[in-house]
Structure formats: C-alpha cells, structure tokens
Amino acid sequence: MTTVTTRTVEYPADGLTMIGHLALPAGTGRRPAVLIGPEGPGLNDFQRRRADALAELGYVALAFDIHGGRWFTDPQEMLARVTPLLADPGRMRDIGHAAWDVLRGEPRTDPHRIAAVGYGTGGAIALELGRAGVGLRAIATVNALTTGSPGDAARIRCPVWAGVGSEDPIMPAGRRDAFAAEMQAAGVDWRLVVYGGALHAFHHPPVDQSVLPGVGHHPLHARRAWNDVVGVLAECVPVTE
Template identity: 80%
Template sequence: MTTITTRTVAYPADGLTMIGHLALPSGTGPRPAVLLGPEGIGLSDVERRRADALAERGYVALAFDLHGGRYLSAPEEMLARCMPLLADPDRMRAIGHASLDVLRAEPRTDPDRIAAIGYGTGGAIALELGRDGVDLRAIGTVNALTTGRPGEAARIRCPVWAGVGSEDPIMSPAQRDAFAAEMQAAGVDWRVVVYGGALHAFHHPPVDHTVRPGVGHHPVHARRAWRDILGLLDECLPLTE
C-alpha cells in the first residue's frame, strides 16, 4: 500500500473554527487535488477514509468540516443548522472557499488541477463553488441535486456528475428534473446517475444513531457510486498529465 501522510487542519469559516482532514500522497512534487465535503451530519471517519483512499491513489485530498469539529448525530440539530445553510448560497460558498484556500495553500497541491466532490450538504457546497465561477476540473455529488440562483449555473466551468438513489425522498424526481433543467439550460457538461432502489445517503455505512426516514445504506450502490466518482476523477483530473 502506498504510504500517505495525514494531519488535521484548523481554519476559520462560518464563524467557527473548522477542523479538516488533509491526506497527502507519497512523494514530494505537486499533485492534483480533491476537495471532499461531508453529509449534513458533518465530517466523520467515513470522509476521512475516503480522503485517505484518494491520497493512496496519488491525489492531495482535504475532507472539509461543516460544524466546527462537531458531528451532529441528532437529526433535529443537524436540520436546524443545515436547512438555513442550504438556503443561503453565499454562506455555502464562504465555507467552500475557506476550505479551498486551505487546500490551495498546501505545497503539494497543484492549484490548477483541483476537483470538488461532496455528499449531501458537502455536495451542495461543491456545486455552489462551481456556480461561483471557481476554476475546478470536475464537480461530483451524491445526494445533492440542489439548484442555485437563476443563471448562475452558467458560470460552472467543468463537467458535473451527480448520483442519487431512485427512492430518495429528499432528492425527489421533481428535484432531479429541476437540477437537470438548470444544468442543461446553462450549457454544462452534466450527467446524473440514478441508483435503482437506493434511499438518501445510500453511500454512507450504517450509523449507531437515529436517522431520518428515507435514509438507508445500500452497500452495492455505495461501491458503484465510489467507482463512478473515481471514474470522474480519472477522466477529468488524471494523475499523469
């Protein structure tokens, strides 16, 4: 297995001190980089392991924080923080930019070769960075077919891949259609993969706390979604260029 280096990074965003997880590949030269955002419950070992897996492949990876180092396992607390956040594109962009600044400041990062991927709220933030005109090589989201302010999707400068469960009650067929219409009208290179039978957060391993109805793990589709994300990175952010 490739030797990687990891460390926590503290940085200010949204009035909080965020605690991200940075994973560095072996070697010394600049590498392509991936910004990785968590579900609304917050940064956990799930995203840290994904960042580590990306570093093992050769990427610099930063799993960013949403809640100042906290993991919001209570659904009511998570919704109380995330719903206002998801309704405020400028707040989402500020969190995304603060995280992106940390990633760009890492000497191993090639600042011209960065992708953003995310899950749920973290995916919505990745999309808002695109709508803000950030120079990204790719945007990938799971459970985050969120639409933005009118016309701003035209500022997205890279391919967009989105995955969603067919039985996700939060990202409904109507929401999927609205997202597709926004991307198409903006001339974005976009695609949506619908994973049959999967619920919301199907990618996330089972947790030991209460979850909202309509949320559930689908191990087969979770593996497929990860392979699809890696395929997006292979296409848009190749390790040799």
C-alpha cells in the same frame, strides 16, 4: 500500499474554527487535489477515510468541515443547523472557499488541477463553488441535487457528475428534473446517475444513531457510486507522475 501522510488542519469559516482532514500521497511533487464535502451531520471518519483512499490513488485530498468540528447525532438538531445553511448560497460559498484556500495553499497541490466531491450538504457546497465561478476541474456529488440562483450555473466551468437513489424522498424526481434542467440550460457538461432502489445517503455505512426517514445504506450502489466518482476524477484530473 502507497504511503499516505495525514494531518488535521484548522481554519476559520462561517464564524467557526473548522477542523479538516488533509491526506497527502507519497512523494514530494505537486499532484491534482480533491475537496471532499461531508453529509449534513458533519465530518466523520468515513469521509476522512475517503480522503485517505484518494491520497492512495495519488491525489492531495482535503475532507473539509462544515460544523466547526462537530458531528450531529440528533437529526433534528442537524436540520436546525443545515436547513438555513442550504438556503444561503453565500454561506455555503464562504465555507467552500475557505476549504479551497487551504487546499490551494498546500505545497503539494497543483493549484490548476482541483476537483470537488461532495455528499449531501457537502455536495451542495461543491455545486455552489462551481456556480460562483471557482476554477474547479470537476464536480461530483451524491445526494445533492440542489439548484442555484437563476443564471449562476452558467459560471460552472467544468463537468458535473451527480448520483442519487431512485427512492430518495429527500431528492425526489422533481429535484432530479429541476437539476437537469438547470444544468442543461446553462450548457454545463453534466451527467446524472440514478441508482435503482437506493434511499438517501445510500453511500454511507449504517450508523448507530437516529436517522431521518428515507435514509438507508445500499452496499452495492455505494461501491458503484464510489467507483463512478473515482472514474470522474480519473477522466478530469488524472494523476500523472
């Protein structure tokens, strides 16, 4: 197994001290890098392990924070924090830019080859970075079919891949249609994969806490979605020795 080095990184954003998880691949040279944005409850070990897995594949990976080190166990408390955040593109972009700056500042990062992968709220932040014109090489999101301000999608300069469950009540068919229309009108190189029978957050293992209605794990599609994300990264930001 490839040796991976990890460390915690603290940085300011959204009036908070964010606590991210940085994973570095073996070796000393510069490598392509990936931002990983977490779901609405916040950064947990699941996404930290995702960063570690990408580092094993040769990427510098930063699982970024969105709540100042907090993980919300109460869905309503989470929504009270996340709902206004999702309605404020400027705040989302600031959170994303702060993580982007940390990742770009890592000496192992090739600053010209950075992608963003996001889940739920973290995916919305990744998309807003694209809409802000940040020079990402790819954006991959799961459960994050958010649309932006009119015209902003034209600033996206990289391929966009999105995955969603067919039975996700939080991201219903109307959301899929609006997202597709926005990407198409802007001339973005986009793909949308609908995973049949999957609910919201289908990619995430079950958690021992209350969850919102319409949330549920789908192990098979979770594996497929991860493989699809890795495939997008291999296409757009391949690891080369």
